[in-house]
Each structure stands twice: as structure tokens, then as C-alpha cells.
Amino acid sequence: MARQYPIQDYRNFGIMAHIDAGKTTTTERILYFTGKSYKIGETHDGASTMDFMDQEAERGITITSAATTCFWVDRDNKRHRLNIIDTPGHVDFTIEVERSLRVLDGAVCVLDSNQGVEPQTETVWRQGDKYNVPRIIFSNKMDKTGADFFMCVADIKDKLGARAVPLQIPIGAESDFRGVVDLIKMKAYTWEGDAKDAPMTEGEIPAELLDKANEFRGLMIEAAVEMDDAAMEAYLEGNEPDEATLRKLIRKATVTRAFYPMMCGSAFKNKGVQPLLDAVVDFLPSPVDREAYKGTDPKTGEDLPRKPSDAEPLAMIAFKIMSFEHVGSITFCRIYSGKLEQGMALANTSRGKKERAGRMYLMHAADREEIKEAFAGDIVALQGMKDIRTGETLCDPNKPVILEKMEFPEPVINLKIEPKTKADQEKMAIALNTMAVEDPSFRVTIDQESGETILRGMGELHLDIKVDILKRTYNVEANVGQPQVAYRETLARPADIDYTHKKQTGGTGQFARVKIKLEPNETGKGNVFESTIVGGAVPREYIPGVEKGVQGVWDSGVLIGFPIVDMKVTLHDGGFHEVDSSAIAFEIAARSAMKEGCEKGGIKILEPVMDVEVVTPGDFVGSIIGDINSRRGQIRNQEMRGNATVIRAYVPLANMFGYVSQLRSMSTGRASYTMQFAHYADVPRNVAEEVKAKYA
């Protein structure tokens, strides 16, 4: 069967926003208007269709990024296939935002018209910049008290340094918000009442808005004609581009990110959503509007870009793995090139494994549709993949390629967890394994010495939710410890060690001698092991044993039991015994040499430092700054955002526990904060003593 929809008519897009700007509501209205969602669910009453996990519905935030397929008919009666990728807005889940941005072609950035650009709007905006994602801005909540569209336009320039070009202006605001003026058509679109089935009525622009509409239409046209010399010339001669040309120019500007079209409405009151869908189709890129996707040849390491075409060999990225009741694990993939058919053999080139395409689905908001084949540009859900992780490439085994990888941040918080019974122990192991596969920013480790299970994640809330899932979805009874900072250890000074491991107790003895040099590596460069042995002082087959010993010490740490980072180890000499040497002997020797070397060179403790942003009314600035200082924080800057003050600071994570409630009580609940991992830094001497006393 051939493809049903030309790739040019696909729109793979996401919706991004600060928490509570209305992303979920906007998504649901889109699903309603595209005819796929039959019931409008409100986020906070648990009936939402996108937020289908209990934990999300209860907390009223979106954690998972589900992909949803729907269709929109444009003004020429052409059906377009929309794949919506939901992205969460909470800082603890930036990883979800990043992975969504990696696989979508465009995005709608939802603002709260009363708040303008909020801290997380800024974060997701910058992430969008990182992945070159074209965007449309939707100024939502125009019905809310204090809603101000023009403030939002200015805010985007001030805070994001981005050029927003309104394609609409609002008709009324706050409780008087009635609709929008379309500056391309120069018509008014209004909705009578707030019902979801209220018809959209086209009419003339209200007289009192005509001047403003003309002013903004002028600005829009000026911005658009910059995209084309002929159009610019014609415009300078007094000829405005016609409607079709204007759309074409705006599309070009959007796709190349010359500017960001700006729309407005109220998702909640069902106003402005249909024009937003028209804009998605008119201006956001289709898969073919983006450059060829970067890839490398797994054998040669050479560049091997893949064009968005069915004629190219199959290549896709697994961007999300989720388990569903009765179905098991589902792998969401974006097909970049080629055609996928049921039963096809696949290569996971990132992992060097074979897979087979079993059942395949298109996911709609509440149901799924089984399909037999899929094409370049599609987002498909595959059932029954054997061994795959987020970010890995699946492709035609005869035309192997590895598509560009995703970056995952290191977890900064640890949580000890202890199952209550033996039965819980077994359930927990299976559950944690599934959860770690689903979320690459969540890791599980078993402490080698104590045998304890440690959950590692991006923040308190992140791990809180994992524990919740464990208890409720998997029915595991467990005792949970206090969240702990994920410290790191690193070498202070170089050290050279000559170590001999010798044992002679009946039977075969053990012998291994290693000479290793330990050096601090550049910050952030990670651990490196190198062997410069040439003359066979350590036979080649024993070198992996040495590396294993070194790695073991890196993993377990030597001072406080946290992993060692940024250390370079060079094996440059050694010795062996014809009979008594073995890989194990060399591993033991390397381990002891490492411990001796770390002691000689000295170990420093590193702690994660967070980039914290507090938004507060002016009255509380003094006490908030005082408090940050007392948390060993370092104020970076302070500026006004609307009528609020924004304080940015670096604060050690260790001193951020329970900050929510402290901030709340300092500001009578009016200040809010967000934070994300910034970097690791040396722990001051007095604090190091405390940390040692606690963990050593």
C-alpha cells in the first residue's frame, strides 16, 4: 500500500510552555477540534485524555510525552496529518522536553497572557533554540484577569530576544475576550459564548480596532517581505503581497526562524484554537522542510545523513519507551527516512542488536490503531522490542546508520529504597528495570558493599513520582530513605604508583605488578584509562583486568562512597609471572594501586550546584536573598520581569532540600522558584568534613 498522506502534509509538532500556561488544555482542545477527542477533560479532575497516568492527573502536571496522531482539514479542503508530541513543563523533567524537541519539526509555545514569558518558558525556549525548532507562539488565557497580548509581544523581545510577529490581535480581553482579528485576511473571527461547539463566525473588524489592526498588519507585512527581494521591491513600490504570497513568506520566515508568528486565544473558553490549527498547517515545517538528519556510518564513523524520503533506507529513533497495561512495553519511534513494514528485520545500531518489527500502532489520544506499514515522517508505536533504550537508532540491517544521539543529564539526587518482603524485592527489581528503560534520566544502582538499592534522579519530585509509581502501579511495599545529594569524588594532585600483588598459599599463586599514573583530568572530561605498555611488561590479555580494577574504584569511590570523576589513569609499566599471573590478579593489583594513588594524590569532594531562579514580588527580595546567602548560594543577578523581581543564583543542591516550603512561608506563598543542574563544584573544607562524617 502506498502512503495515504504526502510527507509535505505532515506536521510533527509539540506544545511547550511554563507549568500551568495551558499546554494540556490547548492540546485537548486541538484533539477535540480535530475530531479525535470526544470528551473534553479538564486537567485537574482526572479526566484528561493526554494525562493518562494516575500520578499525572493527581498532580495536575504532565510528565510523560505521549505522541498523538490527529487530522486537520485546511481551507483548501486538504487533510493534514498532525502528530502531537506532548512535552512537560516542570524543570525536573527537562529531559522529556529535550527528547521531544529532538523528534519534532516545529512547536507551539503556549504563554499565559497574564504572565508573559515565565521562567520555564525561557528554559524550553532556549532548548528549542538548541534544536533549531521553528515555533508559533500562542498567547493563551486571553480571558483571564490581567491578560495583555501586547505585553506578551514585548516580553518575548525583552526576555527571549526573539522576534515575535503578531498575525492576529485580540478582540476584547479578560472577561470581554470575544475573538481575534486575522491580520492576513483582515477579518474578525468571534465565538459566541464559551461552549466548545460555539461556531466560529467571520465578520468585519470592529471599528475601534481598525487602526490597531492596520498598524499590526503593516508590521507583519514589513517583516514578511524581508524574506523575498521581489516581494520587498513590490512592497516599496506600494504593492502589498496577496494573501497566498503573504502566507508563503510567513511560512519561509517561520521555518528559517527569521521570526515567530504570534497568535492568541483562550483554550479554556474554546476561542482561537481553529485558527491556531490553520497556522500549524500553514507555517510550521513538514519533515521535508528540515535539513537532512545527521547520522554516522557505524563501521567507518563517516557522516551519513539521511534525507526525509521513503526512497532512502529505513532509519528511525526510539524516543520514548512506555509500558501499558495489557500491552506491555511500547517503543515510540520517529521514522526519519524509508519505509517500515510489519515483520521487517531491524538493526539496533546503537546497541548492536537485532530486532523485528512486530505489531505497530498509531497512537491517538485515547485509543490506538493497528497499522501494517509506516513511512518517513511518521511517529509509530512498536510493540515487543526486545532490548532497546531511549535515543537508540533502529534501521535497515543492510544499510546501517546511527542517527545523532540525545543527551541525558546526570542524576543529582539519590534515594535509598528497601523492599519490605522477599516478594516485594522481586517485584521491585522487575519494576525498576522497566522504569529505568522508560526514563533515561532515572537510574537504579545496587551498592556493591551494602547491597542496598539506590534510585537516582533529577530532583526530589522526580524520585517522588518514581516511588509513587512503584507503590501504586507495581504494588511494591518499600521503606524509602531521605533523598541525598549525589556527590562525586575527584583526584586533587597527580600520583605515580608501583604496586605488586603477590600471594603464595598452596596451589597456584597470584602475581601481578602494575605501575600506574593518576592525574586529574579536565573538568567535565570524564574518566580516561590508557595503556602505554609496548614491550609486553604487562601481557596484552591482562590489560582488560587492569582496566576493570581501575573502573571498579571509579565506580565505588574511595573516600565517601560516591563515584570518582575526571581522572586520567595511565598504565605505563608492570611485571608478570609465567604461571601465577591472571586477569584477576591484575584486577586486584590495579584496585589496590588505585586506592594507594588516590590516597597519595588526595581526594576532593564535589557537589552538584543548581541554577536557581526565584520570581517574587518586590517586598520579599531582601529576605529571599538573605536566605539564599545562608544556603551557601551565590547571587548571579537580579532583574525585573513585569512587576516581579527575578533572582538568579547558584546554590548547592545539598542546601535546596525543603526550599519550597521555606520560600512559601517567606513570601506568604507568592514567590515561586525553578532550578536545574548547573555543574559540579568543590565542596568547601568545613562542609567536606561534615560530608565525610556522614558518609565515610
Ligand SMILES: Nc1nc2c(ncn2[C@@H]2O[C@H](COP(=O)(O)OP(=O)(O)OP(=O)(O)O)[C@@H](O)[C@H]2O)c(=O)[nH]1
Ligand atoms: N482562564 C483560563 N484558564 C485556562 C486556560 N487554559 C488553561 N487554563 C487553566 O489553567 C490551568 C493549567 O492548565 P493546563 O492545561 O493544565 O496547563 P499545562 O501547561 O498543561 O500545565 P502542566 O501540565 O502542569 O505543565 C488549568 O486550571 C486550566 O483550566 C485559558 O485559556 N483561560
